[in-house]
């Protein structure tokens with residue numbers, strides 16, 4: 001039977017959304033696979049997240065060690081090496097932490113490595129068929145991963161449908177004693193909290209999110225007028241922050257903030273996975289883009305091919321006239 005281990009990221013005792021996405025990914029690898037959640041960390045927060053996983057996973061492994069309190073991939077890798085069977089499939093989220101963790105782990109396990117997978121198409125012999133995307137999502141690449149001696153795979157967040165937080169009735173197994181020597185060459189110093197801005201985009205039900213399509217700093221006012229008309233808040237993609245047109249606290253994405261609005265207006269945003277990785281909770285997505293082939297249209301509920309500099313003022317005017 002295929003053995004799959006899912007590495008659960010968590011903060012302050014709360015598992016990341018990916019915890020509910022791994023079971024769907026595992027099912028697409030092998031419907032009959034045994035799937036085990038793995039949580040590393042320390043103390044009460046670790047206990048809380050491990051316990052919370054028992055409703056989704058029938059088996060949960062926790063590794064508790066003071067050295068694992070901070071997300072140091074070097075130490076996590078050392079612990080996992082002693083716990084994950086060599087021929088297992090290890091899944092992690094494709095994020096900055098896992099880009100640090102996964103390649104080295106696959107070398108140590110002498111197993112295959114595949115990054116940023118967006119879909120699986122089952123196992124054929126010893127080949128796991130998987131899909132990646134290239135060219136900003138315009139092209140799907142089909143890859144065969146030889147899993148005869150296991151595999152370490154990172155999956156793109158948001159690519160697999162989250163399962164209901166169910167009633168798996170699982171149990172937590174404490175494998176802390178098997179982690180072995182966790183000494184490290186890299187020392188963790190501190191966590192620096194993100195700056196707090198003038199608005200909290202994570203709390204807004206409606207976001208008017210602007211991307212490079214806004215073209216000029218002066219045009220941001222147009223988005224703000226639309227947001228005012230909709231009682232929404234303006235958020236943005238990373239290039240807008242890089243250009244210093246809006247502050248970092250407005251950035252949505254994997255290196256920005258995670259938002260869970262009810263309605264998400266993507267204005268002149270191409271729809272990169274780094275951006276969409278920050279859009280959670282299945283909002284109703286309205287995308288406006290000049291390019292009919294923009295990847296954002298693949299995830300939008302409503303797609304409009306239009307110049308946002310014409311569209312936004314017209315929509316604001318129509319709403320204000322109601």
Ligand SMILES: Cc1cc2nc3c(=O)[nH]c(=O)nc-3n(C[C@H](O)[C@H](O)[C@H](O)COP(=O)(O)OP(=O)(O)OC[C@H]3O[C@@H](n4cnc5c(N)ncnc54)[C@H](O)[C@@H]3O)c2cc1C
Pocket residue numbers: 210211212213214215236237238239240251252253254255256257267268269270271272274275278288289290291294306307308309
């Ligand atoms: C490690 C890493 C982390 C990252 N983290 C993030 C992150 O947290 N958040 C994030 O957003 N990005 C992030 N990025 C960057 C990401 O890869 C993309 O480059 C970025 O999301 C693209 O932003 P965009 O869609 O605004 O710009 P583009 O990709 O340039 O898209 C602009 C879109 O606007 C359209 N357009 C142009 N003019 C108009 C107009 N007048 N009217 C209508 N449409 C128009 C174009 O057709 C295009 O589709 C990260 C990248 C890396 C490598």
